[in-house]
Amino acid sequence: MLGVLGGRVYDPQNGIAGEVRDIWVKDGRVVSPEEVDQEQAEIIDASGLVVMPGGVDIHSHIVGAKVNAGRKFRPEDHRGNERERTETLRSGVGGTVPTTHLTGYLYAEMGYTTVMEAATAPLVARHTHEELADVPILDSGAFITLGNNHFLMKCIRDGRQETARDYVAWLLGATKGYAIKIVNPGGVENWKWHSNVSELDDEVIGFGVTPRQILEMLAWINEELGLPHVPHIHGINLGRSSSARTTIEAMATLDGRRAHFCHLQFLSYGEGKGSLQASEAAAVAEAVNSHPSMTVDVGQLVFGSATTMTSDGPLQHNMHQMTRNKWLNDDVESETGGGVVPALYKRTNPINSVMWLTGMELFLLIDDPWRVFLTTDHPNAGCFTYYPQVIRLLMDRGYRRQVFESIHARARKGALLPELDREYSLHEIAIISRAGPARALGLKNKGHLGIGADADITVYEDVGNKEQMFAKPRYVIKAGVLVARDGTVVEERPGRTLYVAPPYDDESEKNIREYFNQAYTISFDNYSIGADSLRHAERIGCG
Amino acid sequence: MSAVVEHVACTFCGCVCDDIVVECEGSEIIKARRACAVGRGVLTGRDSVVRRPTVRGREVEWQEAVGEAASILEQADSPLIYGLSSTSIEAQRRAVELADWLGAVIDTTSSVCHGPTGLAMQAVGEATCTLGEVRDRADLIVFWGCNPADSHPRHFGRFSLSPKGALTPNGRKDRTVVVVDVRPTRTSKAADRFFQVNVGTDYEVLSVLRSLVKGRDVQVDTVGGVSVSELRDLADRMKESRYGVAFMGMGLTMSRGRHLNVGELFSLVAELNEYTRFSVIPMRGHGNVAGADQVLTWQSGYPFAVSFARGYPQFGPGEFSAVDMLSRREVDAALVVASDPAAHFPHAAAEHLGRIPTIVLDPAPSVTASCARVVFPTAYYGIDAPGTAYRMDNVPIPLQGIFASGRPTDEQILDQIIEAVK
Numbered sequence: 001m002l003g004v005l006g007g008r009v010y011d012p013q014n015g016i017a018g019e020v021r022d023i024w025v026k027d028g029r030v031v032s033p034e035e036v037d038q039e040q041a042e043i044i045d046a047s048g049l050v051v052m053p054g055g056v057d058i059h060s061h062i063v064g065a066k067v068n069a070g071r072k073f074r075p076e077d078h079r080g081n082e083r084e085r086t087e088t089l090r091s092g093v094g095g096t097v098p099t100t101h102l103t104g105y106l107y108a109e110m111g112y113t114t115v116m117e118a119a120t121a122p123l124v125a126r127h128t129h130e131e132l133a134d135v136p137i138l139d140s141g142a143f144i145t146l147g148n149n150h151f152l153m154k155c156i157r158d159g160r161q162e163t164a165r166d167y168v169a170w171l172l173g174a175t176k177g178y179a180i181k182i183v184n185p186g187g188v189e190n191w192k193w194h195s196n197v198s199e200l201d202d203e204v205i206g207f208g209v210t211p212r213q214i215l216e217m218l219a220w221i222n223e224e225l226g227l228p229h230v231p232h233i234h235g236i237n238l239g240r241s242s243s244a245r246t247t248i249e250a251m252a253t254l255d256g257r258r259a260h261f262c263h264l265q266f267l268s269y270g271e272g273k274g275s276l277q278a279s280e281a282a283a284v285a286e287a288v289n290s291h292p293s294m295t296v297d298v299g300q301l302v303f304g305s306a307t308t309m310t311s312d313g314p315l316q317h318n319m320h321q322m323t324r325n326k327w328l329n330d331d332v333e334s335e336t337g338g339g340v341v342p343a344l345y346k347r348t349n350p351i352n353s354v355m356w357l358t359g360m361e362l363f364l365l366i367d368d369p370w371r372v373f374l375t376t377d378h379p380n381a382g383c384f385t386y387y388p389q390v391i392r393l394l395m396d397r398g399y400r401r402q403v404f405e406s407i408h409a410r411a412r413k414g415a416l417l418p419e420l421d422r423e424y425s426l427h428e429i430a431i432i433s434r435a436g437p438a439r440a441l442g443l444k445n446k447g448h449l450g451i452g453a454d455a456d457i458t459v460y461e462d463v464g465n466k467e468q469m470f471a472k473p474r475y476v477i478k479a480g481v482l483v484a485r486d487g488t489v490v491e492e493r494p495g496r497t498l499y500v501a502p503p504y505d506d507e508s509e510k511n512i513r514e515y516f517n518q519a520y521t522i523s524f525d526n527y528s529i530g531a532d533s534l535r536h537a538e539r540i541g542c543g
Numbered sequence: 544m545s546a547v548v549e550h551v552a553c554t555f556c557g558c559v560c561d562d563i564v565v566e567c568e569g570s571e572i573i574k575a576r577r578a579c580a581v582g583r584g585v586l587t588g589r590d591s592v593v594r595r596p597t598v599r600g601r602e603v604e605w606q607e608a609v610g611e612a613a614s615i616l617e618q619a620d621s622p623l624i625y626g627l628s629s630t631s632i633e634a635q636r637r638a639v640e641l642a643d644w645l646g647a648v649i650d651t652t653s654s655v656c657h658g659p660t661g662l663a664m665q666a667v668g669e670a671t672c673t674l675g676e677v678r679d680r681a682d683l684i685v686f687w688g689c690n691p692a693d694s695h696p697r698h699f700g701r702f703s704l705s706p707k708g709a710l711t712p713n714g715r716k717d718r719t720v721v722v723v724d725v726r727p728t729r730t731s732k733a734a735d736r737f738f739q740v741n742v743g744t745d746y747e748v749l750s751v752l753r754s755l756v757k758g759r760d761v762q763v764d765t766v767g768g769v770s771v772s773e774l775r776d777l778a779d780r781m782k783e784s785r786y787g788v789a790f791m792g793m794g795l796t797m798s799r800g801r802h803l804n805v806g807e808l809f810s811l812v813a814e815l816n817e818y819t820r821f822s823v824i825p826m827r828g829h830g831n832v833a834g835a836d837q838v839l840t841w842q843s844g845y846p847f848a849v850s851f852a853r854g855y856p857q858f859g860p861g862e863f864s865a866v867d868m869l870s871r872r873e874v875d876a877a878l879v880v881a882s883d884p885a886a887h888f889p890h891a892a893a894e895h896l897g898r899i900p901t902i903v904l905d906p907a908p909s910v911t912a913s914c915a916r917v918v919f920p921t922a923y924y925g926i927d928a929p930g931t932a933y934r935m936d937n938v939p940i941p942l943q944g945i946f947a948s949g950r951p952t953d954e955q956i957l958d959q960i961i962e963a964v965k
Contacts, residue, residue: 090842092856124939127933191820326667330937331822520675523562
């Protein structure tokens with residue numbers, strides 16, 4: 001039992017904006033004061049402090065095949081970023097892709113308690129879950145890549161919608177995934193033919209379907225299955241100067257349906273002068289504003305070292321050719337692919353500067369904070385440990401101006417950013433970093449502090465420099481237990497794995513089994529992951 | 544009692560074939576259908592008797608053995624944990640944790656096998672794919688310094704030579720197979736084209752091949768005993784393939800040049816992707832050596848040869864690798880999991896291992912176990928206990944516990960040792 005008393009509470013989901021409240025906790029949940037023996041409860045005096053729900057990250061790459069490959073091939077990223085073991089906590093190395101235990105500690109120390117793993121190939125989902133078992137404190141779920149799936153594309157080609165729906169239901173349950181992820185629909189399959197897609201109506205080689213059809217089908221399936229989250233989309237043309245146009249087109253295609261467009265910064269460019277691409281944040285933000293069923297996260301670029309890793313195979317090869325940095329690629333049979341390339345983002349680089357300001361503009365031009373979320377697409381545009389810096393940029397236009405003045409002159413020229421005076425309030429920060437993502441994920445017990453919510457609570461000291469404020473919360477409580485104090489983990493707790501298992505027609509499993517034996521090199525019966533082999537698992541309902 | 548169990552995985556080699564049907568009688572496997580000869584031997588020949596652990600050759604209770612192991616490790620200034628490639632992910636996770644708490648050095652059989660492959664990957668990256676992509680897409684297969692016909696008996700049939708796949712409906716006829724090695728092997732006999740290179744010249748041959756792929760002028764007529772015009776044909780064939788795959792083995796990692804050889808091949812493969820699609824897959828040996836790399840990396844950031852002596856992970860092949868630590872006598876206790884270094888290490892290293900107190904966790908007898916202070920006869924993963932093994936292409940395969948054996952698992956013993964030393 002625990003009481004967090006007298007703090008200024010920001011709980012946007014429940015309409016509480018900085019009012020002084022007491023929060024009572026019992027058995028890992030927020031409860032009414034009557035349910036607690038207040039004499040016996042541990043009391044945290046939060047008077048003068050800011051209280052928010054634990055942070056919720058809707059899009060981050062923290063575990064799994066690609067992430068671990070990124071760790072393995074970057075020893076240079078680890079050196080100098082070590083953390084020593086303590087009596088009770090494990091050692092680890094950081095840099096842009098921290099080891100599993102350190103990932104849990106660093107997120108918790110920043111006040112985050114729920115983090116979604118943004119891309120897992122179904123065939124190696126077991127790996128994702130095995131790594132998650134070594135990520136302490138955080139609750140997490142895995143998004144399953146489906147945008148280049150052979151079975152699905154065949155169903156689209158043959159007009160078998162119901163079969164496709166049942167297949168996705170089966171697959172999410174089999175892989176213990178949380179949501180449908182779409183990465184460069186069709187483009188990753190074409191990369192296996194040394195090609196890509198560049199328009200929504202381009203053909204996927206060997207299947208005769210288009211990226212547009214894949215998006216439409218998966219959006220329909222998502223609604224049919226009543227999944228808690230929406231289709232989580234990394235569109236076509238990421239990083240290219242045609243990306244803003246095709247992003248807007250994709251939103252129009254899905255008009256009326258719900259969808260989430262991730263790391264939008266990477267997909268909001270147009271043609272600029274010379275070879276330089278330009279920010280089209282204004283046009284993309286307008287599209288977001290006019291499609292109320294869409295949510296986005298920004299994937300804000302942070303200057304410094306990063307490791308790009310996506311399921312977008314052709315994109316990663318382009319990155320390799322452009323930067324000449326070392327390159328990993330992994331084509332996954334019948335399903336997807338992916339790659340990893342280290343990156344260094346510099347203010348002195350005009351392209352990187354445009355990327356930085358595109359992200360800033362998106363944050364400031366999208367009107368509704370409930371539909372735009374804080375991410376750096378960790379570790380693609382920067383490590384998640386830079387979230388406090390991004391928050392300061394959003395809350396402090398003087399600081400933003402100062403950074404803007406330091407970026408490359410070619411990027412500054414004609415930029416919209418200096419005209420944008422908007423500053424986020426603490427209430428809005430609470431929305432974009434916890435309440436909004438939790439709502440978009442369909443996590444009813446996360447992102448708020450109402451009765452029955454998970455007792456994931458972060459208490460900050462309200463100092464002028466918001467980067468300092470958000471970097472080292474005074475207290476972090478996970479499931480009712482104090483896990484970090486003054487920015488240092490004090491107790492390690494296991495996190496939970498959140499997954500969905502939508503119902504499907506048993507007959508269709510027979511079809512899938514038949515297909516599977518042709519399409520895979522592992523046995524059908526060895527593909528599904530039992531809930532009992534996950535760490536503390538929690539099934540989230542559909543419908 | 545007899546029973547038939549399907550889709551059993553064999554953990555002998557990196558193919559981790561998981562389509563095996565076993566017939567059991569009592570606590571024995573009497574038949575293993577679809578398994579290769581080696582796999583059949585592993586599955587049907589296991590020692591199913593529940594044996595007690597020993598301390599100095601004397602049978603003791605489990606608890607006493609755990610106590611003895613913990614006290615050896617606690618008293619050591621520089622303990623080494625080694626092996627891990629033939630145990631399950633769950634045990635590997637505990638082994639790294641134990642190393643962290645002890646401030647030990649931990650190393651896997653990778654360091655005497657594909658360690659150089661890991662170093663090459665860190666230097667230049669790796670363009671790879673799963674084995675299903677090989678079966679379904681590859682029209683050109685190159686085996687360089689490896690001999691799967693002997694080392695991975697079902698590799699040809701399941702993935703690389705004869706199977707029919709989506710884009711290879713005619714099986715063998717739809718594939719061109721090239722072998723590069725220093726001597727003819729059973730693999731080279733199955734190839735369409737065999738390049739016999741002189742011992743120790745792989746690096747030079749690969750360099751020339753890279754130049755030819757890039758269309759550069761090459762001033763020599765032969766390299767490593769191979770004619771450049773024939774290599775030019777190979778370079779052209781590589782660029783013209785639809786999807787090429789190179790498999791590489793210890794012929795590259797353990798010959799002169801080591802990680803440089805591998806780096807040259809990985810660079811060649813990366814560069815071929817400017818013209819077509821090409822992947823490389825290291826031919827990993829032990830059943831879960833890929834998993835050992837994975838677990839060490841996710842917990843420590845590095846794939847092998849990791850020291851926790853300073854309280855945090857440090858990577859040092861040559862410095863913290865088991866052979867080097869032992870040969871320099873920098874280790875004063877060892878815990879060996881599912882491996883037999885006393886039988887396979889160079890003399891100086893094996894000799895030192897015999898001098899220091901050693902703890903062995905292994906389902907099977909071994910030379911190392913025969914001279915160890917403490918021996919835990921543990922369960923066979925995939926037969927007596929469930930678990931996971933990662934195939935050579937890093938696809939995780941679940942292992943079944945077919946029998947409810949009375950033997951404890953490596954994971955359980957390591958858990959108890961952790962409990963005792965913490």
